[in-house]
């Protein structure tokens with residue numbers, strides 16, 4: 001990266017920069033203000049009032065009422081809480097303690113996949129539904145796996161790698177007829193597209209503040225009124241006994257403001273994000289042998305997923321980073337070897353194409369100039385890598 005040049009961040013699906021307006025709202029709670037929401041004195045009451053204001057703001061964003069929301073520390077925690085709770089639930093007659101059946105899409109985030117795998121190790125039966133080559137789960141296929149004794153169905157609203165939107169509404173409607181609860185992981189979708197719990201018809205929904213310019217450390221779990229949650233964290237009576245632990249007031253205040261800003265600015269944000277994404281995709285599609293994945297299916301305006309033939313995604317990502325542009329790959333590096341993304345393999349993508357993929361994810365603070373800079377670097381670095389390994393291209 002040239003000295004004096006500011007790095008441009010295109011990894012907003014991993015985490016987003018904090019909105020300065022959110023930071024402003026949090027600062028008093030990192031300064032003079034402090035209190036435990038469970039304390040009865042004035043400090044505790046002030047903290048509690050701030051948290052309840054945040055709860056009302058998040059409720060407005062999701063079209064629900066505040067008491068149905070539980071604040072958590074992360075999207076992972078919220079997803080884990082629902083998956084484990086449903087396996088333990090005894091409030092429905094067909095939920096036998098030692099016999100659980102879960103239906104999950106293989107597109108789910110590891111916080112759902114790994115929780116389900118742990119339950120499997122404890123005797124649960126898991127049915128995993130892979131997406132089609134378009135990065136979307138077929139709702140009929142998923143519903144055909146649901147049984148009367150299924151404890152939980154997990155289908156995310158938007159996939160973090162590809163940005164593809166999933167048929168949550170159709171799946172939830174089918175599950176409602178069978179009396180089977182649905183968890184919708186909306187962590188990646190919230191703040192980018194409208195998310196309305198009533199319209200989706202799900203039973204549990206999770207969001208995370210740091211994915212839409214709120215702080216790390218604050219997430220929310222929405223639970224349909226009347227449903228129980230067997231808490232993951234136990235001990236104190238916080239969050240109406242659904243999540244023990246002193247509430248992270250500064251982060252929750254930030255989540256509330258981020259939710260309010262997202263609700264106010266959603267149409268404008270979606271428009272400008274799609275413009276940035278389209279600008280990038282128009283540029284890369286002019287290069288030789290670059291494929292844009294899932295371009296024709298409904299997807300988030302934030303996410304562009306491309307494969308560059310003959311180029312290792314990991315190598316391109318590192319060269320772009322050195323040139324001042326942060327992007328990501330969905331591959332995992334374990335013991336020195338790069339493994340292709342399991343999401344892409346589950347779609348039926350060949351391993352070589354999966355390994356040559358990159359994710360570029362946009363946020364509200366990106367600019368068209370940054371996109372043009374990225375395109376220039378992309379072209380240069382792809383050419384350099386192809387020159388280094390011409391046989392592979």
Ligand SMILES: Cc1ncc(COP(=O)(O)O)c(C=O)c1O
Pocket residue numbers: 013014073074075076077079109111156158159160185186187188208219
């Ligand atoms: C779809 C999805 N669900 C859940 C999570 C987990 O959220 P957190 O990082 O807050 O634990 C992420 C984060 O990448 C995500 O993209």
